[in-house]
Amino acid sequence: MSVRILYDAAEESAVLYCSTSMWAFGPLFTQDDDHEAVERAEAFLKWLDEAAPYASYEKTQIGSRRDARLLTDAGMQAAYSDWLAAEAAWFRAERGCEVCGEPAGEGGALCPACQLNARA
Numbered sequence: 001m002s003v004r005i006l007y008d009a010a011e012e013s014a015v016l017y018c019s020t021s022m023w024a025f026g027p028l029f030t031q032d033d034d035h036e037a038v039e040r041a042e043a044f045l046k047w048l049d050e051a052a053p054y055a056s057y058e059k060t061q062i063g064s065r066r067d068a069r070l071l072t073d074a075g076m077q078a079a080y081s082d083w084l085a086a087e088a089a090w091f092r093a094e095r096g097c098e099v100c101g102e103p104a105g106e107g108g109a110l111c112p113a114c115q116l117n118a119r120a
C-alpha cells in the first residue's frame, strides 16, 4: 500500500496513484526541459516527503505521517504550486550562471560574481 507512479512514455506524462485503492489523483506531470515526466513525479514525492511545508496543506486526516493521499484537492493544488516554484529554482541552479556557467547564486540566474558585475 503506497503511492506509485503511472508513466506513459508515448504521452510523456505521469500520474500518482494509490496501489491499495487503485485510485489515481493529483496533477498530470509532463516533460519539462531535460526532465522526464516520471523523474518530475518522483521528485515531487521526494520533496513532499522531505522538504514540503506539509503541515500547511489541507488534509482529509490529521496526522504527522506525510502522505500525498491524505491531501484534499485544494491541499494537493497548494503543494503542487509550491513544488513548481521549488523545481524552477533547482532547474535554474542546474543550468548555472547565464553569463559564465558557474554555479548560480541562491535562486538566481547569475553567479554571485556576475550579480556584482551586473550591479556595477
Ligand SMILES: [Zn+2]
Binding pocket: 097, 098, 099, 100, 101, 102, 110, 111, 112, 113, 114, 115
Ligand atoms: Zn557568472
